[in-house]
């Protein structure tokens with residue numbers, strides 16, 4: 001199983017032009033970049049999700065992945081390449097991060113248009 005992950009990224013890199021669309025490539029990367037999925041923490045569409053809930057008698061502490069739908073490509077590249085407290089550091093190329101970025105942009109097209117309209121009418 002482990003070997004597959006070593007080979008897969010290269011196969012997918014070559015395949016991205018020919019066999020799968022840029023969107024599908026980004027979707028694949030978003031869901032499984034080297035085995036640790038962005039979706040686990042940022043949700044299926046980048047809007048964020050609960051990672052863990054720590055409950056004791058009185059309080060529930062929640063750790064969540066943030067909403068990254070409105071993050072710029074620059075922020076995404078910077079963020080993926082740096083250490084965080086919770087988020088792992090990834091070793092993805094700028095091209096791979098761009099595919100993830102484009103996937104999130106496209107998946108949330110309607111949301112982002114609505115946000116832009118709202119922002120410009122304020």
Ligand code: HEC
Nearest residue numbers: 033037038041064065066068071075076079084085086087
């Ligand atoms: C284990 C959970 C986890 C995974 C997996 C994860 N993230 Fe995050 N991410 C977080 C958390 C929590 C934050 C906000 C706090 C922080 O910076 O640590 C964050 C922040 C971000 C930010 C915003 C940074 C900023 O400066 O505003 C971006 C962009 C981002 N993640 C993209 C990604 C991408 C792309 C992937 C997959 C390659 C990914 N994350 C995987 C938990 C995760």
